[in-house]
Each structure stands twice: as structure tokens, then as C-alpha cells.
Amino acid sequence: MARQDETPAHGPIRTCVGCRQRAAKRELLRVTAGTDANGQPAVVPDPTGTAPGRGAHLHPTPDCYDLAVRRKAFTRALRLEGGRSAAPVGEYVAARPAVNPLDQTRNWSNSS
Template sequence: MGIDQLLRCVVRKSAEGAEGELQVVPDPGRKLPGRGAWITPTVEAWEIAVKRRAFGRALRVSANVDADPVREYIVTLPVTVTSKDEEVTST
């Protein structure tokens, strides 16, 4: 999978919720400022990243981060099938 098929994510302060709460948000246009983390845009990859706390490490954030906005974005992507019969979302 090439870099053009990966989804860039960045950390932002939450517009809602507790003061100072951090969220990982998708950056499909790759234009938002800040350190980016790259993920294969599948729910399975998102679940693994959350379980391993990979977003916090990749984005160098010591606090817990809410990665739900990334999942919400991923589920809206159309799904295509590759020649190996693997499901991959197109970006």
C-alpha cells in the first residue's frame, strides 16, 4: 500500500467536551498543521491502533486522545476490492 492510500491524522483540541480534551481528527487533504500520523483507512486498522495506543505515541501526546472522529470518517469511505480479494477503502 502506497502513501497515497494512507489516511493522515492530526491531534486537535476538542470543540466539545472537557476543556483541553484532545481528539485525533482525519486530515484527508493533508493540509492541517502539526505532526501527522498515518493509518490504513480501515476499521480494523483503527481498532488495532486504538488498542495499542498508537495514535498517542505517533503524535507524541502523553494524554489520552479520542480517536472516534477518525473512525467516523473511515466508515463513510467507499469500499473497493483489490485483486487479492482484500477489502480496502479508496481515498
């Protein structure tokens, strides 16, 4: 039996703020509080996972994005005051090619 402080062999596990299912961190898109292209406060994608501050994780699919927006999950998970636009995340997710979620070889942070 593994100790609680040990991570599984396949890496850290995170929960998608959209569908609330647990998945390997590498399968999810990290999002953070930041600014959009116009300098307005927004929830923005962090595909490299290197932005400072609190982050939330999301399956990079339109379905999970829509669920997260409907449930106001970004505001709650990032502990933000008031609503912020999540449009930059929606644009990022919409621009991603459709990928079978069972395909474990895809690495979101290194794809172009």
C-alpha cells in the first residue's frame, strides 16, 4: 500500500473544474487569473503550467469548458472576487484539435 504523501507512478492527479473528474495533470489544461489581449482581468490558459499564482485544471474540451462556465467554477477555484471573462480559455480550447481523451501520448503543453 502506498503512503498518502506519495504520488502514483503515472504522476500527479488533478480534478477538472468542468466535469469534476480526476485525471493526470498532464491531460489537463491549467488556467490562471490574468489579463486578456485588451488588458482586462480574465481567466487565461496556462498550457506550460508555469504562470505564478493559483491555478485550476480543465480538460481542454468544449464540453468541460462549457460546464465550468455554467457552474462558475473558474471564479470559485481561483478564489476570484466578482466574475471574470473566461473567453481566452474558450478561444484556446476551440482552437485545439479534437483528440481522443484515451490517447495518453498527447502532451498539451508541448503542442503547437
